[in-house]
Amino acid sequence: MIVKVGVIGIGTVSQLMHLPILSGLHEQYQITAVSDISPTQLAFIAKKYNATPYTDPYELVKDPNVDAVFVCSPDQYHAAYALAAMEAGKHVFVEKPVTLCMEDLEKLIAAEKAHPELVCMVGYMRRYGNGFLKCKELLQADDRKIEYMRFRDIILEGDFFMGQTRLPYLSSDIPQSAKEESGRLRREQVGRALGEGCTEQQRITYVMLTGLGCHTLAAVRELVGLPVEIESVSVQGEHVVIVFRYEDFLAVYEIVNDQDVVQFDAAIEIYQHDRRMKIKYETPYLRYQPQTFEVIESTKNDTKTTLYGPDYRDAFENEVKYYHDCIVNGTKPKSDFSDAMADLKLFRDICMKIKE
Structure with a gap:
């Protein structure tokens, strides 16, 4: 079809x-x-x-x-x-x-x-990457306790990579009135999300979370569920560090999006005492890059590293193929509208923690 x-x-x-x-x-x-x-x-x-x-x-x-x-x-x-x-x-x-x-x-x-x-x-294309899917499979295959997690988005790369590879065709003929309406709508909707009296720092953080952060936080949510508590939120402009408490472990998320050093450091790491798993994401602006998923396991006398990949399948392409299957088979996708509500609630709660 x-x-x-x-x-x-x-x-x-x-x-x-x-x-x-x-x-x-x-x-x-x-x-x-x-x-x-x-x-x-x-x-x-x-x-x-x-x-x-x-x-x-x-x-x-x-x-x-x-x-x-x-x-x-x-x-x-x-x-x-x-x-x-x-x-x-x-x-x-x-x-x-x-x-x-x-x-x-x-x-x-x-x-x-x-x-x-x-x-x-x-x-949510990161939830359709093959490294992510393998990590989810391994987590579900045994009941090893998670003791700690760290995940991050420290990123500045789009213009740098596009300038050397594929430039989009962009025009400057957007009417000024349309630009003004777009900005007004955005500010109004973020204001409704955060409520009256929200600060500029809350707005900055919320925009970062809905823009870049939701990729990683939605992926973590699928792997381990939602945190039971937001322990702390430290912010300074476009630098955000969040500590989450889950049922029996802590997790730290870092997001930085205003640096000048070009890099794409996006990863999810899960520590289970005798096993560490790492999902490493690559920039989507360079397609078909080799993707890897690393698992390190320790025994009393040895350490074993298993590297899944390199895998050249594109996460964007994976999700679009998945969507086609849902349409053909009449099935409900895992990342439907109801699923996304959990993220908006979490982002709001994080920003409320800033105000506290």
């Missing part, structure tokens, strides 16, 4: 990840429509992928030649576009974060329940 796709939002991530992946999976998908606020960008991408261009995303979702809508617009428009797509009878794939505030997500969850025939999924 070939699923006909309309893509709303054709900026950097769409051009470097979603569009080429969907186009390459020609036995599973066909790009039939695209929409963007930039007229020049829209015309270029529509011609490149032989798709119908729409300046109005609400017209794209009505197109009878579209089965599923990929919402890759700025975060503050996700809820409105996803809701319109569901009301038009389309399957929906929404890039993370699904929304910026819980009120909007509750509307999507209600619509999802009202349309059980539709497959709705959130793009």
Whole structure:
């Protein structure tokens, strides 16, 4: 079955990840429509992928030649576009974060329940990487106690890698009024998420968590569940260190996103006294990099290291294939709208801890 796709939002991530992946999976998908606020960008991408261009995303979702809508617009428009797509009878794939505030997500969850025939999924691509899936398999295979976890996102890499590999086609012809509306909506939705009287530091941290942090925190949640307590949150601008308490172990998360040194240091490490497992993520801006998953086990007399990989399968491609299977089989994806609610609640609680 070939699923006909309309893509709303054709900026950097769409051009470097979603569009080429969907186009390459020609036995599973066909790009039939695209929409963007930039007229020049829209015309270029529509011609490149032989798709119908729409300046109005609400017209794209009505197109009878579209089965599923990929919402890759700025975060503050996700809820409105996803809701319109569901009301038009389309399957929906929404890039993370699904929304910026819980009120909007509750509307999507209600619509999802009202349309059980539709497959709705959130793009948490790190939860579909092969190293992550192997780690989850090993955790479920025995009952070794977790004694400590550390995970991190210390990242600055996009422009550096794109400048040397694949530059997206971006235009500057977005109307100033549209930019102003976008900024206003974003600030309003973050304000609703955090409540009246929220500080600028809370806003900065919340945006970091919904943007970059949700990848790692959603992956950790799938591996070990939610923490029972947020022990502490230390912040300074775009530097955040969080200590979580689980039932019987502590975990530390670091997120840094304002440095000048180019690197992509994203990993999840699990310590189990005689075993340490490490999921190492690579930048998505360079596709088909070798991915590895490392397991170190110690006995009384020896230490054994097992390296799974190198694996060249792309996590973005894995999740899109998974989504196709869900549509064909009528199954519910693991990262649906209800699943994403846990992350927004956690992000809010982290930011409330800052205020305390």
